[in-house]
Amino acid sequence: MKKPLLIISTAVLLFSSCAQEFNQVYKSDNVQYKYEYAKECFAKGKYVRAITLLQELVTLQKGTENAQESLYMLAMAEYNSKDYETAAQYFKKYFQSYPKGRYAEIAQFYVGQSLFMSTPEPRLDQSRTIQAITDFQTFLDLYPDSKLKPQAQQRLFDLQDKLVEKELHTAQLYYDLGTYFGNCNYGGNNYEACIITSQNALKDYPYSRLREDFAVLLMKSKFELAQQSVETKKLERFQDAEDECYGFINEYPDSKERTLAEKLIAKCKEVTKKITKIGRASCRERV
Numbered sequence: 001m002k003k004p005l006l007i008i009s010t011a012v013l014l015f016s017s018c019a020q021e022f023n024q025v026y027k028s029d030n031v032q033y034k035y036e037y038a039k040e041c042f043a044k045g046k047y048v049r050a051i052t053l054l055q056e057l058v059t060l061q062k063g064t065e066n067a068q069e070s071l072y073m074l075a076m077a078e079y080n081s082k083d084y085e086t087a088a089q090y091f092k093k094y095f096q097s098y099p100k101g102r103y104a105e106i107a108q109f110y111v112g113q114s115l116f117m118s119t120p121e122p123r124l125d126q127s128r129t130i131q132a133i134t135d136f137q138t139f140l141d142l143y144p145d146s147k148l149k150p151q152a153q154q155r156l157f158d159l160q161d162k163l164v165e166k167e168l169h170t171a172q173l174y175y176d177l178g179t180y181f182g183n184c185n186y187g188g189n190n191y192e193a194c195i196i197t198s199q200n201a202l203k204d205y206p207y208s209r210l211r212e213d214f215a216v217l218l219m220k221s222k223f224e225l226a227q228q229s230v231e232t233k234k235l236e237r238f239q240d241a242e243d244e245c246y247g248f249i250n251e252y253p254d255s256k257e258r259t260l261a262e263k264l265i266a267k268c269k270e271v272t273k274k275i276t277k278i279g280r281a282s283c284r285e286r287v
Helices: 002-027 031-043 047-060 065-080 084-097 104-117 127-142 149-177 190-204 211-228 231-251 258-286
Strands: none
Touching (some): 031 047, 047 065, 065 104, 084 104, 104 127, 127 149, 149 190, 211 231
């Protein structure tokens, strides 16, 4: 029973000793002493302590060589502490303050990387994602031969995928809302909004891994839109839906949704046949 108590007591003493040492450094007027201690904390992964000292040192050492390294370490400490938004601000500040500095290239990369790590799930606002894309593109423009180029390019693909997912969620929402008019901003019904959103996404991101998902929504929405249409527009819209289904089969012949496409084609043919038959009968009556 005594051994565990001894271990706990030793741990408490060590913690107390470390805290006392840090407080002593923090209160010291010796800037170089603080700087060396901050570097030691950073190297050992004691980022909270490093951040506390570096925030002060960035100002105290302004105009010196150490100020540049302090700002870089501060940014990286925030990043390693998972405070990505603050890290992005410090990395940006470093690049703006030292565009030719020792860490300028990696700082510019980590502006985008920090924002990348803080981007929300696709359903939420993607303003940060768009900003991260801008920052990575800036990095590639400034450092086209950088060793970090492959990573930056991959991040751009990942971020674009997130934007595509956002569009897919929006398109799916419009489809699910169907004929409910209260949430449609396109002036028509939600199936039209789904069609427009899907078409724009396919145009903006032609090589997206979610291309097939948009194509499925397109053919389903066009079919539903045709069914909801007034009689004067039904023939044209069912023909358009049928063409969309054929286009889907041609592009994705092995898709699990091929059966659905074939069923929709059969329904479109059935309706267009009836409409055409009625139209011909009407013409004969007028004659």
